Amino acid sequence: MYIADGWKDYEVLDTGDGEKLERWGSVILSRPDPQAIWPKQSPSEWAKAHAVYHRSNRGGGEWEFFKKLPERWEIGYRDLKFYVHPTNFKHTGLFPEQAVNWDWMRSLLQARPGAKVLNLFGYTGGATVACAAAGARVTHVDAAKGMVQWAGENRRLSGLPEERFRWIVDDALKFVAREKRRGNLYDGILMDPPSYGRGPGGEVWKLEDALYGLVDACTGALSENAVFMLVNSYTTGLQPAVLRNILEMTAKKTHGGSVDAGEVVLPVKSGGVLPCGASGRWTAR
16 A cells, blocks of 8 residues: 655545545645545534535536635645646646655656656646656656646746756657657656546547556566656556556566555545555566
């Protein structure tokens, strides 16, 4: 189990009845969470929420605000800073549970200054700026231009030099295939693919069907002296053992090293932990 317990500007205050109550800096938000199937442990705390996200029966949902909030605000993690903004799809622009993986990657990269890292499905760049802060040169790939721009703003907010970054708006698998043809290999690769999506031609993309092929393709883009590969999944039912098996059949088979996998969780102030998917980790040592 990987526990993201290094936060000061973020915490899960309580969970239950399909919801989670979170503090983002000084702002308290209530959002749905299908994993929280138990009763709320601190019911009185929920009245402190500054905004609540309500799901719609027609799909999507909307925020109900009880206090005027800034359009976006900053929170910090160790020496990094990020913009937080409640979006129409309940997200805030950051997955705080991934901080446990940021720390892990930074610990590996500090011994390899200038290492080349590829972040696929990079979103708003939490992992991107974490790796760059450890001295890596990071290529950030996401199909959404707005997310890549947001990641660039997080880079500036964290005070990291632009020359450590390469920003790409593209399909992840197509980009990896081109990099391999060019002989452009990486010392570390991480990916956080969505559970479900549609391609530009309307084709359906499901993680269960595509994940092995994606990881296998990325293994071919690892350098001879690669340091790590990280695979994250939020798909319910996709257990850590699945990620372990895939990494053992790909990265470990070609590069040796070792594989670990586990649940990713956030500690909850009122008690217990909140499950937030799974991670599989390959390391060269």
